[in-house]
Amino acid sequence: MMxxxxxxxxxxxxxxxxxxxLxxxxxxxxxxxxxxGELGLPLHCPERERQIINSICSRNPTLYHQLDLICIFRAIFNxxxxxxxxxxxxxxG
Ligand SMILES: O=C(O)C(=O)C[C@]1(C(=O)O)C=C[C@@H](O)C=C1
Structure with missing residues (x-):
């Protein structure tokens, strides 16, 4: 194989x-x-997303640029x- x-x-x-x-x-x-749904809590939790992004960016073990890594996780959150x-x-409904 090549x-x-x-x-x-x-x-x-x-x-x-x-x-x-995934x-x-x-x-x-x-x-x-x-x-x-049961507890009537908001589905969107920006604070939690910030925590995850901060934790990932402070380590970034990948070779990806930090901004690109953020984009990947933002896509997952969305x-x-x-x-x-x-x-x-x-x-x-
Ligand atoms: O932790 C939550 O409350 C989630 O709904 C999970 C999750 C995620 O994908 O990690 C998704 C949407 C929220 O805005 C925050 C985090």
Whole structure:
């Protein structure tokens, strides 16, 4: 195999792991959504998002630029918020 093919195969394996972790994260978000619905808590929690971003940025073990890492996590938060909004809208309707 060409070195590029080998590296892409490595990326495919890592992407599978990322997908599995995102699956786990989305399942936890789903449960958080139920709890927030029961307790009437706001779905959006900017303070919690800030805590996570601060914790990640203070370490940034990746080679990615800090701003790009923030964008990745912001996209995850948005997806999580959408998931919670969809679920709560369905339950309310
Ligand atoms: O911790 C929460 O309250 C969540 O809803 C989870 C989460 C996240 O994806 O980490 C999602 C949306 C909130 O704005 C903050 C954090």
């Amino acid at each position: 070195p590029l093919d080998q590296l892409r195969s490595q990326i495919d394996t890592i992407d599978e792991q990322l997908l599995s972790l 699956k786990q994260r989305s399942q936890v978000i789903d449960t958080i959504s139920d709890i927030k 997806a999580s918020l959408n998931l919670q909004l969809l679920k709560n809208t369905k339950q309310a």
